[in-house]
Amino acid sequence: MSDLIGEIDSNLFGGLNSFTQPSSSSNNASADFNADDDDSSTSSNQSAADLSGDYESLMQAWKNEVASPSLLPMDEDVVTTIILLLKNQESLTSRLASSVSSPTTALQLNLYRIELDRTKYVLADYLRTRIRKIERNVMWYLRAYPDGYDYQPNPDFDQHDAESPKEIKTMYMSDKELKFARGYEKLYEKHMYTTVLQHLPETVLDDQPGLDFNLRKLDDARQNMIDGPKEGGYVLGRCLRNGVEWQGEGDWEDYKKGNMILAIFGDVKPMVVNGDIELCP
Amino acid sequence: MQDFLSEDTKVEIVPAFDCPTLSFISCDYGPFIAGMSVPVPLWLAVELRKQFRCRITPPPWLCESYLTEVLNYEKDPMNETFFTSSEHPSNPDIQLTLPYHYQSIARVLIDVCPGDIERVKSINVILQDIDFLRNSKSVNILKRLSLSMDGTEGEEVQRNFNMRSGWKGMEVQEFKGVTVKMLEGVRGGEGEGRGEGRGGRGAGNDGRKEGRRKFRNERRREEDGMGGDETPTAKPGRKPTGTPTIDEDGLEVAQIEEGEELEEPTRQGAQRLRRFR
Numbered sequence: 001m002s003d004l005i006g007e008i009d010s011n012l013f014g015g016l017n018s019f020t021q022p023s024s025s026s027n028n029a030s031a032d033f034n035a036d037d038d039d040s041s042t043s044s045n046q047s048a049a050d051l052s053g054d055y056e057s058l059m060q061a062w063k064n065e066v067a068s069p070s071l072l073p074m075d076e077d078v079v080t081t082i083i084l085l086l087k088n089q090e091s092l093t094s095r096l097a098s099s100v101s102s103p104t105t106a107l108q109l110n111l112y113r114i115e116l117d118r119t120k121y122v123l124a125d126y127l128r129t130r131i132r133k134i135e136r137n138v139m140w141y142l143r144a145y146p147d148g149y150d151y152q153p154n155p156d157f158d159q160h161d162a163e164s165p166k167e168i169k170t171m172y173m174s175d176k177e178l179k180f181a182r183g184y185e186k187l188y189e190k191h192m193y194t195t196v197l198q199h200l201p202e203t204v205l206d207d208q209p210g211l212d213f214n215l216r217k218l219d220d221a222r223q224n225m226i227d228g229p230k231e232g233g234y235v236l237g238r239c240l241r242n243g244v245e246w247q248g249e250g251d252w253e254d255y256k257k258g259n260m261i262l263a264i265f266g267d268v269k270p271m272v273v274n275g276d277i278e279l280c281p
Numbered sequence: 282m283q284d285f286l287s288e289d290t291k292v293e294i295v296p297a298f299d300c301p302t303l304s305f306i307s308c309d310y311g312p313f314i315a316g317m318s319v320p321v322p323l324w325l326a327v328e329l330r331k332q333f334r335c336r337i338t339p340p341p342w343l344c345e346s347y348l349t350e351v352l353n354y355e356k357d358p359m360n361e362t363f364f365t366s367s368e369h370p371s372n373p374d375i376q377l378t379l380p381y382h383y384q385s386i387a388r389v390l391i392d393v394c395p396g397d398i399e400r401v402k403s404i405n406v407i408l409q410d411i412d413f414l415r416n417s418k419s420v421n422i423l424k425r426l427s428l429s430m431d432g433t434e435g436e437e438v439q440r441n442f443n444m445r446s447g448w449k450g451m452e453v454q455e456f457k458g459v460t461v462k463m464l465e466g467v468r469g470g471e472g473e474g475r476g477e478g479r480g481g482r483g484a485g486n487d488g489r490k491e492g493r494r495k496f497r498n499e500r501r502r503e504e505d506g507m508g509g510d511e512t513p514t515a516k517p518g519r520k521p522t523g524t525p526t527i528d529e530d531g532l533e534v535a536q537i538e539e540g541e542e543l544e545e546p547t548r549q550g551a552q553r554l555r556r557f558r
Binding site: 052055059063066082085086089104107108110111112114115116118119232233234235236251252253255259260261262263264267268280281 | 282285286288289298299300303305306307308324325328332334439440441442443444447448453457460461464465468
């Protein structure tokens with residue numbers, strides 16, 4: 001019980017859940033101000049306008065991406081919506097800048113610019129972190145997700161239902177990231193070849209026929225030199241809801257909402273992808 | 282990074298200007314009416330305050346009485362875990378918790394608008410004391426964690442732990458790195474960037490010692506990085522049984538006893554702790 005109350009990321013006004021539901025994505029999130037419902041009996045009863053769903057998703061994705069050692073699936077909708085919002089906001093501010101009339105407008109401009117900078121920073125860092133992870137293990141990622149998607153068998157697959165998909169696909173690399181990865185891999189292979197591989201003999205004959213291996217091929221079946229991301233390290237995460245189902249190895253306690261979990265990343269990854277656990281950067 | 286994340290939390294301000302509702306990417310805020318309280322995110326509040334266009338109402342937890350209560354809880358050596366929640370100072374029906382980013386928020390508010398907060402100086406001192414106590418508790422938690430793993434190494438190490446520590450923003454940033462590295466050292470380095478594998482760890486004690494040495498070094502390195510912060514240095518890793526021996530660093534390793542109190546590792550730390558006794 002103490003864990004429950006202690007860990008919840010409360011607003012400054014205590015554990016009151018007076019937030020309204022996050023608004024759905026739109027160009028400018030409408031203010032969820034319930035001005036009529038405001039009791040001004042205590043200062044802590046204010047219902048603060050909640051942040052737009054897209055902004056929250058971006059922050060969440062950013063936190064998770066920074067804290068995790070391997071690439072996480074990307075929600076392309078969030079990124080495209082945020083880019084759209086940024087563009088709109090930029091055009092708004094430039095229009096405002098050209099018609100500065102009063103100190104209030106100058107103030108507005110200043111504030112808009114600050115927020116723009118903040119959101120751009122988060123988005124840029126998110127994308128940059130992903131690129132960095134891709135660069136680290138390019139060859140592995142391109143072999144694991146050749147078209148950017150990961151295909152998992154659908155547990156709810158119904159043979160007789162024409163609409164149920166056989167596989168669930170999750171996007172790990174967007175088109176642009178895929179393009180980048182392919183180009184980077186070419187450069188990397190060329191670099192490896194010119195520095196090391198061309199000086200190695202091409203084929204190493206083995207005693208047993210059929211077991212010759214090609215030293216110049218990095219992903220040769222017999223000696224795969226390609227390392228994947230290391231998911232065996234520990235990460236710190238927070239539980240976002242009660243009754244999280246465990247999908248990994250080892251024993252699992254019944255974690256409640258707000259508990260802090262120190263676990264091996266490989267075990268926790270499906271829950272991070274689901275959104276049940278958020279990682280602490 | 283915690284400072285950046287904390288700037289999204291809502292604060293009440295009383296603007297000194299009039300302005301219609303502003304639509305931001307994250308949310309719409311306003312309308313701003315001079316003299317009427319309005320909730321805004323922290324970055325907005327700080328920006329306005331720097332231009333003297335508003336007054337920030339300090340959040341309910343940033344008051345002397347509440348923080349003294351927190352401090353008393355943390356001081357009590359019987360309480361191993363951190364303070365969780367208690368009643369709102371003015372309205373006993375509401376449970377008030379120390380927010381996740383309380384250190385960042387408090388620091389910013391005290392820097393930017395000390396005049397808006399009552400008894401700022403004593404609040405400052407109380408907050409520092411709370412930080413110090415929480416820090417030493419965290420160190421003890423980590424030591425207990427490392428001891429609980431004695432006898433296991435490599436694959437046997439527990440795969441997930443329920444950290445009942447109640448860490449807040451800054452503590453997460455500080456202790457996460459240390460904890461993770463320590464666990465990796467014990468477990469045998471399958472994690473990020475330590476792909477030495479089980480072979481490199483050897484048998485028995487080596488893994489644990491590695492882990493503990495890393496723990497100690499990390500703590501020392503972090504202290505240097507933090508400058509004048511008086512966090513207690515971790516005592517050298519303890520073996521739970523056996524007579525006192527000399528560790529490889531030439532430091533004496535003593536036996537740990539049941540029900541041991543908070544340690545007094547440094548002279549400064551000891552002096553501070555004596556204030557509380």
